[in-house]
Amino acid sequence: MASDPRLARNESATPTSVPPPPPPPPPESASSNLPSTMDGQADVGAAVTPSESGSYKLKFCTVCASNQNRSMEAHMRLSTAPTPYPVISFGTGSLVRLPGPSITQPNVYNFNTVSYAQIYDELYQKDPRLYRNNGLLNMLERNKNVKWGPERFQDWVPGLPRLDHVSKGDKGALGTEGGIVDVIITCEERCWDAVVDDLMNKGSPLNRPVHVFNVDIKDNHEEALVGGKAILDLADRLNEAANQERQANGTIGWGNGTGEARRNFDERVPEILAEWQEKWPNFPSLWTLAWL
Secondary structure: OOOOHHHOOOOOOOOOOOOOOOOOOOOOOOOOOOOEOOOOOEOOHHHOOHHHHHOOOOOEEEEEOOOOOHHHHHHHHHHOOOOOOOEEEEEOOOOEEEOOOOOOOOEEEOOOOOOHHHHHHHHHHHOHHHHHHOOHHHHHHHHHOOOOOOOEHHHOOOOOOOHHHHHOOOOOOOOOOOOOOOEEEEOOHHHHHHHHHHHHHHOOOOOOEEEEEEEOOOOOHHHHHHHHHHHHHHHHHHHHHHHHHHHHHOOOOOOOOOOHHHHHHHHHHHHHHHHHHHHOOOOOEEEEEEEO
16 A cells, blocks of 8 residues: 655654644444445454344245235235245236136236235125135235235346335335345245246346245145245244354355355255255245246
């Protein structure tokens, strides 16, 4: 580093007076000069305290066919946990399909354009007794208290800001404003296939790793309730491991999948899933590492 010319002295000069000692430097903030990581948190390296580490939350995405039953139950569980997770949810079907008066007369809606409240009002006007008895109205009452309306995964653009979801009051929207997630959990194998294929088609524009799980849940209200608990348990296990690695090895490179903490976390995921599967044997699982 170059020397400061203002400090140059004439060695032959004799000082006329002794200058007073400089004042003591002000105390430094522990985080004032910390560089920021890609996930927007201070990069504290290996000096992360347990309280700072424990405050970190992975960002989740839950997916089923119509973004109505299984993905929404999981969305609710994650966003209303004792320490809530940032979460978004989607469907992978071409249309939102709900049971109608017969198997050949489903109720069909477009993704991204109709709210859960609108669907609820329409079905209530059609036949409140039928749709109360088959559980649709109860399901929609839950959904409209979680987020605005069903979204399609294939229409999602990773990295596109989601500020409107915060303004709409979607649960779990805080923390997902940047449009990125760390973990995607589907609820059916065909949805898992659709998600993995779509991520490949998107071409990984962010070059950001994402773990994609499938927790196979039958599409009925009873199984969705239990499956939501299982997904929350998996989320807790993953988040605990992420915090452990960030505390032990720092956060440098975490957001783009580099650094010791992230590498160790990624390597631990299969073991975490295997331990989780032993507790939840009725929900067959799949996993792969993909890229956003």
